[in-house]
Amino acid sequence: MKKLNTQKDSLLIFPLQEKGYSLSSVLNNQNRWQTKLVCSIEDDNHVSYVSTTYSKRSDYLKLIETTRLLGSDGVVYPKITEEHLEENTVVCRYIGDFFTEFLLENPAKIGNSLVAIFAYLKNINAFKKTSSRFSVPCIVREALQSSKGIYEDFNFLPRSKNILFTLENSGIKFIYGCGVEDPHIWNFRVLRVREKIKAFTTDFDYFSDRINYFWEIGYLYATFRWIKKRFTLLTTTAQETILSLVQNIDIKSEFMFWLGVLSSYCGYRDKLFEFIKNGRINELHEENQLIQQLDKKVSSLGEQILVAKRYQEKNRTGGASVKIGTKT
Numbered sequence: 109m110k111k112l113n114t115q116k117d118s119l120l121i122f123p124l125q126e127k128g129y130s131l132s133s134v135l136n137n138q139n140r141w142q143t144k145l146v147c148s149i150e151d152d153n154h155v156s157y158v159s160t161t162y163s164k165r166s167d168y169l170k171l172i173e174t175t176r177l178l179g180s181d182g183v184v185y186p187k188i189t190e191e192h193l194e195e196n197t198v199v200c201r202y203i204g205d206f207f208t209e210f211l212l213e214n215p216a217k218i219g220n221s222l223v224a225i226f227a228y229l230k231n232i233n234a235f236k237k238t239s240s241r242f243s244v245p246c247i248v249r250e251a252l253q254s255s256k257g258i259y260e261d262f263n264f265l266p267r268s269k270n271i272l273f274t275l276e277n278s279g280i281k282f283i284y285g286c287g288v289e290d291p292h293i294w295n296f297r298v299l300r301v302r303e304k305i306k307a308f309t310t311d312f313d314y315f316s317d318r319i320n321y322f323w324e325i326g327y328l329y330a331t332f333r334w335i336k337k338r339f340t341l342l343t344t345t346a347q348e349t350i351l352s353l354v355q356n357i358d359i360k361s362e363f364m365f366w367l368g369v370l371s372s373y374c375g376y377r378d379k380l381f382e383f384i385k386n387g388r389i390n391e392l393h394e395e396n397q398l399i400q401q402l403d404k405k406v407s408s409l410g411e412q413i414l415v416a417k418r419y420q421e422k423n424r425t426g427g428a429s430v431k432i433g434t435k436t
Contacts, residue, residue, distance in 0.1 A: 120145040120161040122197045127190075128152060129159070129199075143167075144313065148202060156202035158186065158310070161195060167313065168196035174312045177286070183231055184299060184308040204297035204308065208335060211342060217305065218346050221298055224307035226353065229324050233285035236317040240284050242275045245323065245367065247289070251374035264377050265399075267407035268370070275410055280417055282360060287319025288312070292331045292372075322361045325354060326368025359416075363409040370402040 120141065124131055132148040134141075135158065145161045162168040178185050186200035207225070211218060244252075252269055288295070288309055295311040329350045336343040354365055376395050 120163055120196075122147070122159050122161045122192070122195050124149060124159070127192070127199075129157065132156070149199075157189065157199050158202050159197055159199050161197040163196070165196055168193075168198070170315070171198060171312050174315045177235065178232065184228070184306050186308075186310060204299040206294070207296040207298055207307070208293055210298045211346070212339065215342055215345075218342070219349055220305050221307065222346065222349050222353070224298060224305045225296055225328070226325065228307045228309075229287060229291065230321055233287050233319065233321040233324075235286035237283065237285035239281045240318070242278070242280050242282050243318065244272045244276055245289075245371050247371050247374050248272065248367070251377045264380070265370075265403045267403045268410065271407045271410035271414070272367075274414060278414060278417060280413060282320055282364065284318050284320055286315070286317045287321065287324050289314035289316055289319065291324045291328045293328065293334065294331070320364045320368075322354065322357070322364040323368035323371070325350065326365040326370075327372045328368075329365075330369040330372035359409060359412055363406065363413060366402060366405050366409060370399070370406050373399050373402060 120143075122145070124147075129149040129151055132150055134145065134147050136144060136146040143163045144167070145159075147159045147161075149157050149159050151157065160171065162171070172188075172191065175185055175188055179187075186203055188198050188200050190199040192198070207221065211221060214221075248265075251264060252272075288311065290311065290313075291309070295309050296307055297310060299306045299308065329347055332343045332346050354361070357365070373395065376392065376399065380392060380396060380399075
């Protein structure tokens with residue numbers, strides 16, 4: 109159980125006892141306690157709930173809006189039982205199991221669990237679905253923005269950098285819909301309903317209507333690295349299952365998948381710069397090599413999409429065409 113020392117650790121203290129609850133544990137990372145506090149709580153009858161308290165009213169209102177959107181189409185999500193506007197807090201029933209914990213206890217259910225997550229992401233991606241011009245994902249854009257005077261000698265993603273922004277300016281369209289900007293394995297839960305597995309997320313801080321489904325799957329695929337050292341076989345099986353489920357997709361979907369994988373690794377930029385500067389790059393050798401491979405993969409796929417577009421434009425009057433995929 110994560111200990112919470114009242115105001116010393118977080119300014120987001122929801123008056124549990126006053127509202128009829130007791131604290132069981134804190135569920136989110138301590139480095140977020142100043143902006144969001146997620147607690148497992150119990151009422152007097154020992155029924156489990158989760159309270160989420162935000163520092164910003166806008167984040168609280170966005171959560172309310174998102175859950176209402178999902179609830180309108182019967183998507184699985186923790187139902188809100190109480191809304192406390194003054195404290196920027198919602199209370200939900202505690203349901204399901206953490207995805208990673210469920211897998212560790214039920215390794216034979218890897219396939220069914222992943223299929224459930226894919227179905228969930230595809231379902232919510234259908235909300236506000238539209239064909240829109242490609243835009244560089246926020247996490248990648250931020251990683252590529254050099255801090256003046258700090259990263260000038262560090263060329264991060266040298267191959268794909270120009271390709272991504274060229275794609276953004278090309279007018280080429282991809283399919284976007286609702287989704288989560290941080291589809292990390294730790295942010296998913298699973299629920300067993302009549303022998304069937306259903307998946308959902310409880311982290312709606314970065315819910316957006318500009319998410320590509322295959323990008324989400326790629327990002328999820330990459331985050332299995334966080335349990336790889338402890339559970340190598342489980343991770344390998346899960347990643348192989350994901351790759352098998354995205355086989356034979358069109359080039360635009362394949363591009364989005366590997367861009368999702370690369371996006372998940374963009375958080376290493378600062379560490380790579382620091383380790384290169386201090387001559388310690390060997391400590392991140394594996395990550396650095398993989399990022400370079402992903403940089404090459406994404407740039408190659410992006411270039412193929414651009415070449416196909418140019419070919420189509422050149423031969424439009426003559427009737428020749430090259431399909432670059434429309435299933436994304």
